[in-house]
């Protein structure tokens with residue numbers, strides 16, 4: 167046990183923490199959409215218009231701000247007209263994730279309705295790789311035009327009178343890879359052409375997101391900032407996955423890992439700090455006003471698929487290790503909220519580091535879900551100065567991670583994680599005044615997880631916050647994530 171000091175300065179206000187940092191991603195991949203989100207109105211699974219009622223409620227509870235769809239790699243092979251109109255007439259196509267049949271029963275209307283039910287904003291990823299400018303232009307017209315046009319009339323014929331609002335629009339996904347294997351120069355020309363035809367109809371304002379780099383491809387960022395220019399885009403995406411072994415052929419198991427592999431997972435995830443800093447530094451040179459947001463629209467742990475599941479479905483389990491990984495990344499995004507505008511964990515349900523897992527009519531909230539729950543009070547707050555006296559839990563892995571923000575009432579929100587597997591910490595919080603304090607904590611042995619038979623093995627519990635003269639204290643046990651609120 168050690169005692170460490172966490173110093174706050176609520177007067178040192180930094181950037182706004184956009185709620186969008188707490189967003190999710192959903193793709194037509196494995197059991198994310200079908201089973202995970204959409205089961206159809208005739209299903210025995212309790213549903214609202216075909217959407218799983220438990221999933222809607224769980225995502226509402228963490229105040230999900232934005233959901234990205236339909237991919238991922240799937241987006242660059244998706245033709246939106248396949249997914250509108252009478253379901254019995256929708257074309258069946260092959261989905262490259264596992265070469266299974268995609269019946270298109272979940273399309274634009276279903277996605278927009280799901281977002282309405284959850285209370286989140288839609289983020290649509292447009293097809294640049296195998297689509298056309300006309301196709302994307304028509305999709306925006308179909309969704310957002312409130313007057314008469316062939317596309318708006320088609321929308322009405324398909325049952326939706328009023329246009330929707332659509333803010334977030336991605337122009338291509340991983341165009342350097344599955345989205346078309348393009349060079350950055352070629353992509354930038356494509357982007358400019360597509361973006362020129364993404365019209366803003368009926369008062370709808372688009373936030374256009376260019377496909378950004380894969381992890382540390384700094385040249386991609388440089389070329390995009392130079393050739394697209396900040397005046398032609400609102401956001402630039404970046405994808406980075408945490409692979410515990412660093413070897414894509416043998417990534418490691420989601421549940422069976424030793425202490426060395428736990429720390430190598432954290433070391434790998436901590437690289438997010440360097441990636442965000444270095445991409446931001448390049449963006450700063452072209453965009454000192456910070457007009458363009460860095461959009462980390464795919465992040466999270468990517469393990470070997472769960473044994474006996476479809477190898478292309480990317481289904482994996484989720485332990486306390488994932489809760490710690492999520493806390494590390496969310497604290498990094500908060501601290502870089504002057505540039506990181508949005509982040510979307512991959513993915514919402516049943517794929518990669520999912521916040522929810524489903525099996526038949528059962529749904530479990532993963533430890534990652536609970537980390538999102540613990541962090542949700544940061545949304546729309548202002549980041550403030552915080553510094554923690556730290557030790558190393560392992561080589562290159564600091565024991566503690568934290569961020570702090572203040573809301574408009576002056577309440578302070580702190581999120582902290584103890585990444586050590588060996589050591590508990592008493593944290594003394596100084597520099598802030600408050601009338602009352604409260605906290606919540608998620609902790610457990612690092613392999614602990616929620617299962618369909620024991621869905622509440624890992625849950626959030628109250629955390630005692632002791633109040634002394636001019637300071638507050640909490641105990642963070644090894645392997646824990648906490649939220650502390652100091653009320654004005």
Ligand code: AHR
Nearest residue numbers: 237238239240339340512
């Ligand atoms: O999230 C799974 C896949 O990872 C996405 O489809 C793709 O964009 C990325 O490579």
